Amino acid sequence: MSGSERAGRSRRVVIALGSNLGNRLENLQGGLDALFDAPGLTLVAVSPVYETVPVGGPDQPDYLNAVLIAETSLPARTILDRCHGVEAALGRIRGEVWGPRTLDLDLIVYGDEVSVDPELTLPHPRAHERAFVLAPWLVIDPDATIPGRGAAADLLAAAGPDGVCRLGAAVLYAPA
Structure with missing residues (x-):
């Protein structure tokens, strides 16, 4: 059994x-609450909200993005299943890739954890390339690192922050 199990x-x-469909901010808050x-x-912490241009996929509306940090003793697969639920x-x-x-x-x-399980790759296989993940994460954890990839600040510098803009008035609230 792997550590993630x-x-x-x-x-x-x-x-x-x-989120890039419907009331994007409400969707993010609903997701945070439901998790x-x-x-x-x-x-532990939730980042400010950022507006970002879509990466890959078809022509579509801009995204709102945020990152949260949590503590858990649950297995990684349980966390992933909760996210999907x-x-x-x-x-x-779930349909179009990057739709x-x-x-x-x-x-x-x-x-x-570093895992290449086909159902759950850890860390996320493209997080190190995604400014919309790295920028908000660094606000709440300036020393963030991605196992096997390095410091998130260095990765953001390499990825470039283009298309990622912090929304000053948009915030997510910790679940009650």
Whole structure:
């Protein structure tokens, strides 16, 4: 059994949130709230909201993105399943790769785990290239690192922050 399948030891996890359909801010807040409805995740921090241009895929509206940090002793697969369940509950229809979506929740980092399991690659295989993940994450964890990839600040410098703009008035609130 891999470390990502074992429960018990507390790990810091990073989850990216994105939405480009409907009320984007409401979708992000709904996703954040729903992730913490069930026990097993403790919110540490949530980033400011950013507006970003879509990466890849068809012509589509801009995204709102944010990142959260949580502590958990749940297995990585359980966290991923929870993310998928929340996406579905908030209207996500999985279809077109990189297509528009009401809510996208990506498990970016699960402690220091590195795994190439076809169902759950850790860390997220493209997080190191995505300014819309790195920029908000660095606001809440300036020393963030991606296992096997390096410091998030260096990765953001390499990726470039083009198309990523912090929305000053848009905030997400910790679940009650």
